[in-house]
Amino acid sequence: MNYHWNWGIFGEQVKSGDETYLDWLITGLGWTLAVSLTAWLLALSIGIAVGALRTTPSRFLVALGTAWVELFRNVPLLVQMFLWFFVVPEFLPRDWSLWVKQEMPAKEFVTAALCLGFFTSARVAEQLRAGIMSLPRGQRDAALALGFTLPQAYRHVILPQALRIVIPPLTSEFMNVFKNSSVAFAIGVMELTFQARQMQEDSEQGIETYLAVTLLYFICAFTANRGMAWIEARTRVPGLIARTS
């Protein structure tokens, strides 16, 4: 391989300013974390609500939840980014549309976080639904028989158990959020992938650039993984599933 290695590149100044390449990557990492964590909070709250709706006895609520899930999981994430960025603002009332296009602060970030949050919420909802369905039906009956309303039964009995069951798939989902956030570069969010492309073009040291970015993504996802494993251990119920690993 005839390649001029230069691992010192990260400390060097970029061609068009007084920042270093490392500064670019750190800025990128910051936006990646901001988009991912905002999207994850959104995905968890909406996903739990939608997943729960899909298990209620009300046909209307089930249909509502199903519509949400199918809407967001049948369209590629990249296309959804473009839809939210270019298409949705055109269909808003005129004043809103103008505001979104001209005045909304951090327009790219907000769009990307919402888009990734909604997309992921559909997946969280499906996993939670599976968790709820895996509980014995008697748990719901027992809660209702004690005089709980259905929302109370979900809040105190069904969700605390279902959420514990779905921690392993939710862990994958949390890791996916970091990886999927790279798609946000397509609408101009200056996140890690965006900065990597910029650095590659500017420095012509593509291999170092992408190896560094790979490592940074890996660290993000792996931290998410360890964090979830910690939560899983903390919430383990004595006498329920005796796993020691």
Add this chain to the structure above:
Amino acid sequence: MIEIRNVSKWYGPTQVLKGCSTQVAKGEVVVVCGPSGSGKSTLIKCVNGLEPFTEGSIAVDGISVGDPKTDLPKLRARVGMVFQHFELFPHMSVRQNLALAQVRVLGRKAEEADARGMSLLDRVGLRAHADKFPGQLSGGQQQRVAIARALAMDPICLLFDEPTSALDPEMIGEVLDVMVELAQEGMTMMCVTHEMGFARKVARRVVFMDHGEIVEDAPAGAFFDAPASDRARTFLARILHH
């Protein structure tokens, strides 16, 4: 106390309850028995509205269960239920299982709920296990906790849905002892069970069901000594002869 009139229920084209009528007076113990699939569990779940029914009416303490205007959670809070598979909440300690509905449904203070829970645990002989989780108890212990949980709500009557069917034989006795004690204290009870010894001892009446119908509704003594129908005779012969 419990008034069941002409209750029918269909699952699609299948009729699972056929014009069932019976009643449980205050302080009375009524045992419901019958072969599996006879609709007895479905019937008892209709009493607190866990299962909807298609026709007829059920009133508990004068309140109509099937009426859409009835505040079902409020009514259920006054009707205790014990399930075949215990259905303790596995993610909570025994103590929390007993306190949860007292606090959230009845609005009792945490300390008051805990004290009530502990005194009931005492009564079922499980005070020492208060801080364990359901998964750490035997089936018989779990069912005794479940009975204590139902009692903690100070119910006006108790419904038992095959409370000993999921238990190992050596644990059935400890659960039945608690139930006999409750019956002797005058608790109003409707019990779906195959424990004929229990029925003989405390039941005022036995309701025998088959294929969704109430075939016999007789005083316990008469039912055991001289069942009126062939179906009840066959059933009794089957469960008593081994």
